[in-house]
């Protein structure tokens with residue numbers, strides 16, 4: 001029997017639906033996550049269900065008491081989600097675009113991330129914040145950012161960056177069942193990505209990387225959308241007689257050091273592809289880890305392919321120039337031989 | 338209140354320019370010429386124009402994601418605006434900002450804004466500059482009904498009040514924040530009622546009545562220029578288009594939508610108000626219509642004929658040495 005395929009958003013929707021069925025403490029909140037609150041004529045499937053439609057249909061099944069539209073008050077509702085999580089609910093909050101985290105930063109940085117520790121372990125914050133990230137949509141500087149590095153830096157937060165529908169579903173279910181605050185990044189360009197997704201609920205453990213393509217000559221660690229670019233680069237490298245191993249860490253905090261080190265031990269070469277800005281990002285973090293723990297494995301310098309240290313430009317030729325792509329990744333890899 | 342004839346003609350021209358500009362943006366977006374997101378202002382023209390008819394180029398303005406109308410009303414060049422939307426090098430921000438970030442410092446236009454509630458604190462900043470420098474410049478702070486639930490707005494109202502800043506906060510209440518109606522997201526029926534909490538005057542007016550907007554703004558601007566502090570003006574209005582281009586608008590009530598596009602249309606109502614009083618002639622209006630159409634056609638041609646920016650522009654206007 002052919003495996004069932006879902007697109008990225010459908011996989012996320014199914015994860016939330018199954019978890020809400022399983023656990024009545026799971027609630028959903030965010031701007032227009034149901035859509036059309038208190039509008040009498042709206043019924044059936046016509047409500048927004050989130051700006052990209054990812055939460056569509058959930059309000060019909062679970063009602064407005066569990067699928068809650070919020071005003072545009074990010075400090076207020078993200079903080080409320082933190083407080084609700086600390087007192088027994090398991091909220092999934094949607095922060096439409098990651099740039100809007102700027103509005104509610106205190107509630108993440110000083111509240112959500114720190115309660116459990118500051119209270120000597122007497123509180124937990126089982127909250128998932130789902131958020132759209134990434135460039136390529138011509139959405140300009142405030143709506144195209146890749147900020148997983150910023151959140152990975154903060155103790156008390158876990159960060160998840162899925163790259164396929166299969167991973168998205170399993171990781172989101174793990175995130176919902178996790179007792180810590182998890183930030184879950186969804187690339188804006190993934191709408192069209194399809195892949196096999198099992199119907200039953202399943203989890204993917206945090207801190208377990210996935211080798212998306214096995215290879216012998218160079219290791220490419222790639223995050224989020226960069227996984228797809230790196231797989232395309234690997235196809236190109238194959239033509240040049242170089243075999244690339246593509247590793248998708250899937251979660252950045254926790255991070256699977258072992259899979260990366262084992263691969264680098266085999267290949268002796270490392271390229272890291274990350275759409276973050278180049279300073280203090282996850283790529284530099286991985287590079288430092290390998291320099292520290294895997295120095296003897298390396299036959300060449302570690303190369304990083306990132307976006308530049310500029311805001312994301314609007315104009316299409318500028319944004320294309322700004323973004324990492326398969327050519328930049330394969331060129332970096334070839335430079336190591 | 339009598340508005341002088343040349344001002345009436347200016348008002349009509351600006352309202353019509355916004356309408357024709359936005360209608361054309363919708364078309365060009367549909368043709369794939371305009372990338373990214375666009376949020377159109379059509380239907381709300383009387384607000385931006387009624388307010389800006391009381392300003393000079395020296396006055397400041399902060400705007401929103403639905404900012405094209407504010408820009409046009411403040412006198413920003415539509416050629417530079419259209420080229421910006423097309424992502425061209427000749428755009429008002431060199432193609433680096435796009436629809437949500439159009440700005441023109443020479444006109445006191447401190448930017449559209451992709452962050453809902455991003456503008457009000459900036460407005461306090463330009464208000465503080467004017468106050469510190471002892472000028473009579475005012476700042477207009479436009480924000481939507483949805484933005485009225487942001488903490489930044491409430492902090493700004495308080496700051497402006499205690500520092501007596503020359504700011505007119507203008508709530509553009511078009512009934513919806515995306516697909517969420519104001520009667521759900523807002524604790525009060527009239528946003529202007531919140532002015533009481535900040536000890537400033539607050540009025541709610543029909544934002545599709547150009548004359549009502551003009552008069553209320555006139556008073557609030559005079560107050561601000563005289564050093565008497567901020568005001569909150571709530572203009573009830575309606576957007577003709579979806580939240581963004583492509584929005585199916587299932588949340589709207591069909592009859593309401595139709596009514597606002599016809600009998601409650603602000604431009605139609607303006608014409609109906611000036612015609613019987615013989616304030617302006619049909620010929621004068623027709624001449625403006627022609628001029629506006631020509632200006633928008635020229636703006637599109639300019640945008641189309643302009644080059645995209647050189648890729649090196651990616652690295653300008655920011656400190657970057659890595």
Ligand SMILES: Cc1ncc(C[n+]2csc(CCOP(=O)(O)OP(=O)(O)O)c2C)c(N)n1
Pocket residue numbers: 031072074096100103376401402403451452453454480481482483484485511513514515580
């Ligand atoms: C901080 C922040 N939150 C959410 C959004 C997404 N968003 C853009 S416009 C909008 C609705 C704004 O409603 P309103 O203030 O009423 O303005 P209108 O669109 O009606 O002009 C939302 C939620 C955003 N851009 N910024």
Ligand SMILES: [Mg+2]
Pocket residue numbers: 481482483509510511512513514515
């Ligand atoms: Mg609104």
